[in-house]
Amino acid sequence: MEITQAKDTDINEIIGVLKISLGEALMPKSEAYFIWKHFKNPFGKSIIYLAKENNKIVGIRAFMHWNWTDKDNLITSVRAVDTATHPDFQGKGIFSKLTLEAVKKSIDEKIGFVFNTPNPISMIGYLKLGWYSIGRMPVYFMPNFSIPHFYISDKVNEIHNSYSSKNAIDQLPLNWQLKSSKDIMDTPLTKDYLYWRYVDCPVAKYGAIVIPNQYGFIFRIKKVNRFMELRLCELWIENSDAQKEFNKALNLLKKQIKPLFLSCAASPLLKSKSQIPPGFYGPIKKGPVVTLKHLALNNLNIFEDFSKWNPSLGTMELF
Helix, strand or coil, X not given: CEEEECCHHHHHHHHHHHHHHHXXXXXXXXXXXXXXXXXXXXXXXXXXXXXXXXXEEEEEEEEEEEEEECCCCEEEEEEEEEEEECHHHCCCCHHHHHHHHHHHHHHHCCCCEEEECCCHHHHHHHHHCCCEEEEECCXXXXXXXXXXCCCCHHHHHHHHHHCEHHHHHHCXXXXXXXXXXXXXXXXXXXXXXXXXXXXXXCCCCXXXXXXXXXXXXXXXXXXXXXXXXXXXXXXXXXXXXHHHHHHHHHHHHHHHHCXXXXXXXXXXXXXXXXXXXXXXXXXXXXXXXXXXXXXCCCCCXXXXXXXXXXXXXXXXXXX
């Protein structure tokens, strides 16, 4: 069996292995999605290893690059995402071989750490390879005390189109960027990143409200039973005088959508001590279970228990 790095010419065969191994119930498998995720990521092209038998791909392992920053430091990481083994070759240790090869490559590139949000089944394999769980990501919630609207696909699409993420992000200056002004790690926001993540994403639609030099938030409407969750994926305030306008815009959006509840994560990009909008309760550990593994960075204390790590809900959505 040959272990090799993926090439552009392998994409079609990789998609075939992902489909036959994982199906498409949770996430569609397509060339456009794979290219968006692994080749157009503004943090860099993914580390992708393949297992081949008789020149046919029988396993895949991909690490996405991801950056974190506070007011003084930049920490690079990789995110363990796509992994699949052809059903005819399962039980041969392919997952471990590919993962260890990707880890070695990441260490060679001086990547700080690797993280992911595994399901309970794959969690077992990661723990055996030296990952450790830091528990569920803390999330904040705001109940909506008015009668909620039902989730209707056409209506949801209409709202997302009315609050076009493309039109909103287009308003930002070309070199616009924000990073935490506190000793708290989060994903640095740039116009390029926001465009890639919330405009070009081929598998989800997002809405946004952006007022340049003042504030912005990006949202997604998720189905919860027959109702809606208003998920705030990114939140920022550039000017502390804009706090009232930020609150007003969010309240107007809530009244228009009438979700069952709103959700968000703490953001060091908000000009407030609480780092959450008014009216939210928490933190409640209802987010994804996150696992980490040391690479070039030996001390990950700031990431453990999310003590000084505030990933947004948009950052940690399932990839």
